[in-house]
Amino acid sequence: MNYGRFINSLSAARQASPLRLLTAIQVSAPPSLISLAVGMPNSDMFPFKEATVTLRSGKTLQIDEKQMRIALQYAPTPGVPALKKQLQDLQRKMHSPPTETDLIVTSGSQDGICKSFEMLLQGKSYVLMEEPSYPGTISILRPHKANILRLEGDKDGIIPNSLLKALSPWKPSDAKTDTDMPKILYVIPNGGNPTGSSITLDRRKQIYQIAHDYDLLILEDDPYYYLHFSKEPIPSFLSMDVDGRVLRFDSFSKVLSAGLRVGFTTGPRTLLERIELHMQVSILNTSALAQCPEFLQEPKGQDGKNCECTLGWTS
Numbered sequence: 001m002n003y004g005r006f007i008n009s010l011s012a013a014r015q016a017s018p019l020r021l022l023t024a025i026q027v028s029a030p031p032s033l034i035s036l037a038v039g040m041p042n043s044d045m046f047p048f049k050e051a052t053v054t055l056r057s058g059k060t061l062q063i064d065e066k067q068m069r070i071a072l073q074y075a076p077t078p079g080v081p082a083l084k085k086q087l088q089d090l091q092r093k094m095h096s097p098p099t100e101t102d103l104i105v106t107s108g109s110q111d112g113i114c115k116s117f118e119m120l121l122q123g124k125s126y127v128l129m130e131e132p133s134y135p136g137t138i139s140i141l142r143p144h145k146a147n148i149l150r151l152e153g154d155k156d157g158i159i160p161n162s163l164l165k166a167l168s169p170w171k172p173s174d175a176k177t178d179t180d181m182p183k184i185l186y187v188i189p190n191g192g193n194p195t196g197s198s199i200t201l202d203r204r205k206q207i208y209q210i211a212h213d214y215d216l217l218i219l220e221d222d223p224y225y226y227l228h229f230s231k232e233p234i235p236s237f238l239s240m241d242v243d244g245r246v247l248r249f250d251s252f253s254k255v256l257s258a259g260l261r262v263g264f265t266t267g268p269r270t271l272l273e274r275i276e277l278h279m280q281v282s283i284l285n286t287s288a289l290a291q292c293p294e295f296l297q298e299p300k301g302q303d304g305k306n307c308e309c310t311l312g313w314t315s
Helices: 018-028 065-071 081-095 109-120 135-144 160-166 172-176 201-214 269-280
Strands: 051-054 060-063 102-106 126-130 147-151 184-187 217-221 246-251 263-267
Touching (some): 060 065, 081 102, 102 269, 109 246
Antiparallel strands (some): 051 060, 102 263, 246 263
């Protein structure tokens, strides 16, 4: 895919922060390396040594002195390496993306969604989304003066014919020449807010095909993926993404803790790199303390389908 047609001029102009590059080197370097270049404080001087967290089940989590040093220090912008690896493994088990993807840890999924739109919107860009939709996303779009093309939905989610109707002023071939045609499709596939509807598998396939035909980027906002009543979750847009056109946003807010503010965005490395560069000059990194791998244990079972985290995250 030509990701250049999606990235706006501001995002394209972003360059790596030398401080963040040095931080990544410092974090992976042996303890004998002492660098004053990035203002990284001496972890021996942190007042907190270790911590024990008691779960509602009565079990405890121990954050030892070594882990506490990591948790209280600056971290690489994409995420604490140990947690990032766990999340990448989780995505492979739960979604098996058919194309190569990367992952970045954000301060809740809202942070990833906001920075994604700020990477994509240029002038009065079109955004395709169901009506009604999540007020938080609408609040992101409003100051950008985005042109929202409202899609109809019912109990089974977005109606594919409504998407085709919204795109009817354009032909699929216009994607190669018309820079003003719609490029962004925002979806909440499970438990839509505020409708509560979930997009059926058949509709997901139809919607993805339309996105393929019109070269749309799909922003899959899915905080409720692990909260469902069926035995098996409906396959995600990420799981059927043969083109590399899906940015998926996951969150721990609904299943672990809203206050930890940990989410993660999965998708093509070219797009995640732009989000990472934005984070390098804004939040630097999601709280390393909130990213303690102890908060998220390896999924139970080889297939990862019966996912259970120590803090009670169950499908």
